[in-house]
Amino acid sequence: MGEISDGFIEAVTLIVTLDPEILEIAGRSMYVSVAATLVAALIAIPLGALIYYYDFHGKRAVINIVQTLYALPTVIVGLLVYLLVSYSGPLGSLNLLYTTNAMIIAQVILVSPLIVGFTIAGLSGLDKEMKYTTLALNARAYRAILTLVREAKFAILSAVVLAFGRAIAEVGAVMMVGGNIRHFTRTLTTAITLNTSMGDFAMSIALGIILLTIALIVNLGVNVLQHYNGRMKDE
Amino acid sequence: MSEDVITVSGLAKSYRNKEVVHPLDLSVKKGEILAIIGPSGAGKSTLMRMMDTIEPASQGEMIIFGEPVTKRSAHRIRGRMGMLFQKTVLFDRTVAENVELGLSYRNLPKKERKERVAAILEHMGLSQLAERGARTLSGGEGQRISFARVLATRPEILFLDEPTANLDPVSTQILEEMIIRENRENKTTIILNTHDQAQGQRLADRIAVMMDGSFVQVGSADEVFYHPVSEKVAKFVGIQNIFPGHVRDGEVVSSQVSFCQAPGSLAGNGQNVQIMLRAEDISLSKKGITDGRRSLPGVVISSARSGAFLEVGVNAGCHFTVIVPFRQTGDVYAPGEHVWIGWRSDVVHVIPDTS
Numbered sequence: 099m100g101e102i103s104d105g106f107i108e109a110v111t112l113i114v115t116l117d118p119e120i121l122e123i124a125g126r127s128m129y130v131s132v133a134a135t136l137v138a139a140l141i142a143i144p145l146g147a148l149i150y151y152y153d154f155h156g157k158r159a160v161i162n163i164v165q166t167l168y169a170l171p172t173v174i175v176g177l178l179v180y181l182l183v184s185y186s187g188p189l190g191s192l193n194l195l196y197t198t199n200a201m202i203i204a205q206v207i208l209v210s211p212l213i214v215g216f217t218i219a220g221l222s223g224l225d226k227e228m229k230y231t232t233l234a235l236n237a238r239a240y241r242a243i244l245t246l247v248r249e250a251k252f253a254i255l256s257a258v259v260l261a262f263g264r265a266i267a268e269v270g271a272v273m274m275v276g277g278n279i280r281h282f283t284r285t286l287t288t289a290i291t292l293n294t295s296m297g298d299f300a301m302s303i304a305l306g307i308i309l310l311t312i313a314l315i316v317n318l319g320v321n322v323l324q325h326y327n328g329r330m331k332d333e
Numbered sequence: 334m335s336e337d338v339i340t341v342s343g344l345a346k347s348y349r350n351k352e353v354v355h356p357l358d359l360s361v362k363k364g365e366i367l368a369i370i371g372p373s374g375a376g377k378s379t380l381m382r383m384m385d386t387i388e389p390a391s392q393g394e395m396i397i398f399g400e401p402v403t404k405r406s407a408h409r410i411r412g413r414m415g416m417l418f419q420k421t422v423l424f425d426r427t428v429a430e431n432v433e434l435g436l437s438y439r440n441l442p443k444k445e446r447k448e449r450v451a452a453i454l455e456h457m458g459l460s461q462l463a464e465r466g467a468r469t470l471s472g473g474e475g476q477r478i479s480f481a482r483v484l485a486t487r488p489e490i491l492f493l494d495e496p497t498a499n500l501d502p503v504s505t506q507i508l509e510e511m512i513i514r515e516n517r518e519n520k521t522t523i524i525l526n527t528h529d530q531a532q533g534q535r536l537a538d539r540i541a542v543m544m545d546g547s548f549v550q551v552g553s554a555d556e557v558f559y560h561p562v563s564e565k566v567a568k569f570v571g572i573q574n575i576f577p578g579h580v581r582d583g584e585v586v587s588s589q590v591s592f593c594q595a596p597g598s599l600a601g602n603g604q605n606v607q608i609m610l611r612a613e614d615i616s617l618s619k620k621g622i623t624d625g626r627r628s629l630p631g632v633v634i635s636s637a638r639s640g641a642f643l644e645v646g647v648n649a650g651c652h653f654t655v656i657v658p659f660r661q662t663g664d665v666y667a668p669g670e671h672v673w674i675g676w677r678s679d680v681v682h683v684i685p686d687t688s
Contacts, residue, residue: 227420231479233387234416235435235486236408245434249424 105299112304120301124308127285130198130272131265134205138265139258142210146217147243151229161218167211176274179204183275196277201285204271209261216260220253220327221246252327256320263316267309336399338363338490338522339384344393346379354380355546356393361490364520366512368537370530370557372569376546377526378419378494384524385416385492398489412439415488419495421475423467428478429454431467435486453485457511473504480511491515493525497532509536530570534558542566559611560682567609567682573654574610577686579603585683590629590650593678605686612656614680617645617666618673628675636666647674 112120149160181187183194183203194200224246232242247254269287276283278292286309293301339361346354354376361367369377382388384395386407395402397410415435423431429450436446454460459481462474470478476496483491493512497505513536515521527533533540534554541551542561550562561567567575578587580595585608592608599606622628631649638644643659645666646652653674666672 225420225422227418227422228424230382230387230416230418231422232434232438234385234411234414234418234492235438235482236412237438238408241438245424 101299102303105303108300109302109304109307112300113307117304120304120308122281123284123286123289123305126198126283127266127287127309128312130201130285131205131262134202134265135209135258135262137202138206138210138213138261141206142213143217143247143254143258144243145210146214147221147247149214150218150221151239151243151246161215164211164215164218168215170208170211172208172268172270173274175204175208176271179207179271179275195275196279196283198276198283200275201272201283204275205265205268208268208271209265212261212264213254213257216257217247217250217254220250220257223253224250252323256323256327259316259319259323263313263320266312266316336363337361337396338398339524340396341384342394344380344383344390344395346376346383346388347391352391353546354383357548359541359548359551361522361524363489363522364516365539366516366523366525366537367539367541368525368527368533369541369543370527370533370569371543373528375543377543380543381416381492381494381524381526385414386411387416412486413488414490414492415483415486416492416494417476417480417483417496419498421472421479421499423470423475423478425466425468427463428459428465428467428470429463431478432482432485435482439486449485453481457481457484471504473500473507476500476504476508477511480508484515487519488521490522490524493523495526495528498528505532512536530558542569544569559680561609562684564607567607571611572609572682573612573656574608574615574651576608576610576651577605578608578683579605585681588651591627593627593681593683596683599683599685606683607686609682609684610653610676610680612644612654614676615653615655616675617647617655617657618675619670620673622673622675624675626675626677628673630671630673633666633668633670633672635668645672647672649674 149157179200180195183189183192183200185195194203228246228249229242232245237245267287269291272283272285273288273291276285276288278284278288286305290302290305290309293305337360339359341357341359343356343358344354345352345356369380371377379388383390386402398413400406400410402410424434432450432453433446436449451460454463457477459477462470462478467475467478480496496512497508500508509532512523512525516523525533525536537554539552540554540557542549542557544565550557550566557566558570561570561572564575576587578585578592580586580599580602582602583595583600585592585595585606587608592610616622616626629649631647631653633645634648634652635646636643638659641659642656643666645655645657647655655674
């Protein structure tokens with residue numbers, strides 16, 4: 099018990115005194131996950147919008163697959179990206195293994211299905227007549243899609259925030275492709291894993307507090323967005 | 334009334350192998366107001382979306398503005414048409430931005446867009462709403478703004494899909510006036526879906542009755558309302574007195590009540606017929622009716638106020654429903670009272686009974 103409370107006190111000290119290593123790790127985590135989320139959003143929002151907008155054979159099946167991928171095990175993503183970027187893999191020449199870029203790639207793969215799925219769901223939550231209205235006003239497909247995405251912005255934004263939450267909390271994939279190298283690829287989650295196994299609870303708790311705070315802020319953000327989304331529907 | 338702006342032939346729609354619109358033909362002339370009336374679920378909205386080219390047909394052909402509708406031509410043709418939906422659709426922007434939407438989809442220069450938005454709002458008496466958030470409007474205002482958004486694109490053909498179904502009576506009247514004005518001022522062809530048969534009668538030059546995915550009758554308001562082709566249509570257009578009968582000695586008879594002389598085409602003795610008589614076309618009196626109408630003594634079996642009218646059920650051999658203006662009669666018709674009912678024989682509509 100004493101070890102934990104001592105660890106806790108030391109952790110708070112580390113945070114309050116802005117310990118440089120902790121700042122570095124938290125900053126890297128933010129960088130990797132923000133970058134991954136933005137890249138994923140750039141790919142996944144248009145993709146989700148296209149899947150929503152067009153009727154095609156197998157659409158239901160595609161949506162089912164996307165939803166199944168929400169629960170994609172992180173270690174599987176890690177393995178996949180590892181094989182891709184390892185020195186003998188197809189992207190081996192890019193020297194991505196054990197870099198933050200490899201970690202970003204892994205997180206993009208991990209969270210894209212989430213954004214695709216929630217974009218489809220958010221757009222499907224709009225009135226059916228809304229799509230007809232854009233069509234009847236003679237919008238070209240891309241203009242209609244832009245109008246509809248803008249209309250579902252709160253739902254889609256909350257999907258992006260949720261995706262960020264999943265990205266920053268993830269440990270398996272970034273550990274595998276990043277290697278948890280100090281000053282290079284160490285993130286909040288990989289550092290907690292390592293420090294806990296080494297018995298350095300103070301560091302782990304300090305990093306854990308930061309991670310939890312980020313998670314809380316994310317959750318708060320999602321709540322605010324969903325509140326706006328709900329309010330729009332009520333009006 | 335000149336050339337046809339829309340000609341539809343064999344147009345049909347199936348969803349998952351179920352045909353919701355059976356192959357149908359229709360022509361609409363420039364400047365005409367056509368009302369498609371029919372119960373909910375008859376396929377009216379689907380038909381309308383197909384004609385506005387926003388939903389592909391399963392089969393059939395359309396010629397709009399003299400041009401066959403194809404995948405290639407649809408976007409260009411649609412640009413000259415507009416559609417208003419039952420459910421008011423406003424985007425989360427200002428009123429002016431909503432009205433501008435169709436114009437920006439057409440890539441009009443910004444200056445022209447602003448001018449046209451201001452002009453249409455002014456024309457419709459809605460300028461004061463321009464900067465309001467569209468989601469803050471009342472139902473009636475919202476639908477008027479949706480209408481303004483369509484009119485801003487200057488459509489030559491306007492599809493109105495149950496435009497007033499969710500509106501209160503006052504808003505309905507305002508929108509109906511706007512619809513008529515658009516038709517008169519710009520010779521806009523209007524195709525209106527409504528389940529409100531009276532609205533069809535008020536607005537339309539011609540009425541098509543759609544049931545179960547098919548047109549069952551297309552004609553003038555008088556034809557549809559006074560000469561329905563079937564019992565189903567008769568019921569839908571509000572004919573309350575429908576009796577099975579037959580022809581006997583040149584007279585149309587039901588339950589010993591003689592309604593009128595049999596029309597020439599149905600003169601065969603023993604021919605089974607259906608007899609239709611509008612409740613409003615029957616007169617009701619406590620004294621005898623002596624002005625040459627067919628008249629019968631009967632007994633009041635029910636009596637109920639319906640707005641400014643009195644709906645009286647009378648047993649006179651058949652069970653008749655009679656509607657009279659409440660104040661005009663001044664009388665109270667209590668159940669059990671003896672009365673006379675009468676009608677001119679030319680208001681009786683007789684069709685062969687095909688069942």
